[in-house]
Amino acid sequence: MNLAPQELDPSRQMHPETLGQVPGRGRLQGRRVLVIGAGQRSIPEENPPIGNGRAISVLFAREGASVVCVDINAEAAQHTVEQIRREGGTAHAEVADVSDVSAIAPLVQRAAQQLGGLDGLVLNVGISHGLPLAKITPETWDKEYAVNLRSHMFFSQAALELMDDGGAIVLMSSLASLRNASRNPAYESSKAAQVSLARAIAVAGEPKGIRCNAVLPGLMDTPMGRDASRRRPNRALAVPFGRQGTGWEVAYATLYLISHESSYVNGHGLLLDGGLSIGVVRTPG
Secondary structure (H helix, E strand, O other): OOOOOOOOOHHHHOOHHHHOOOOOOOOOOOOEEEEEOOOOOOOOOOOOOOOHHHHHHHHHHHOOOEEEEEEOOHHHHHHHHHHHHHOOOEEEEEEOOOOOHHHHHHHHHHHHHHHOOOOEEEEOOOOOOOOOHHHOOHHHHHHHHHHHHHHHHHHHHHHHHHOOOOOEEEEEOOHHHOOOOOOOHHHHHHHHHHHHHHHHHHHHHHHHOOEEEEEEEOOEOOHHHHHHHHHOOOOOOOOHHHOOEOHHHHHHHHHHHHOHHHOOOOOOEEEEOOOHHHOOOOOOO
16 A cells, blocks of 8 residues: 655545535424524635634525524624525524623523524634733733633523523534644633533533533634634644635534434534644645
């Protein structure tokens, strides 16, 4: 067997699912899902890649779910809803600053009313100031934790009260929860705490048969990922398969954990990094 290095060709490991080109298969038929962070940041590119939250929302709708799309940016949330509706799906837009705890429970209640019930929650919202330890202030630390962790706890608390039995919750963590390579301790530690919180929510949800898991994306080609690469141009030189992941790949992992296909997967942190965390790298030769 010839194990010599192959010419770098990222397309050899890309599939229609990687690019969001597969029609729905009815995997979430009749489900009612609230997606927090369903919009997408604007970046200075003519054709930006799809972000995790928008990909999750669009894919869920393709698979038969009705979706409430929440974002702090009204235009971003509405664009996600419009894309879903163009494809024949059902979606509603809501605007919220998740750092405002008083807005969370009423928002979850409105979503349940719009959808006629609630049996899925995806917490995709997150921020990073990108500050090294020496430059963190109490204000920047508290802001990241308010968005990345506190909001997740209170959304889950409100959802557990309203969710039908047998529902599911997914928290969007990060490979940064396992390693501190980005020198960004507020983000890294809040993402690590999300994984622990997912386990706590799983324990709390057990009496109603509600599961909670976390997805841990690695280096992704999303608007947020491209902004990170502008700050650190060498960020993704050795990614597995010679490419970063896509928002659609995050969406499919989240779809599995929200769907009944994963009915006995609970309190789990699903790595989505191409194997980068275990040392799988592809250095251009």
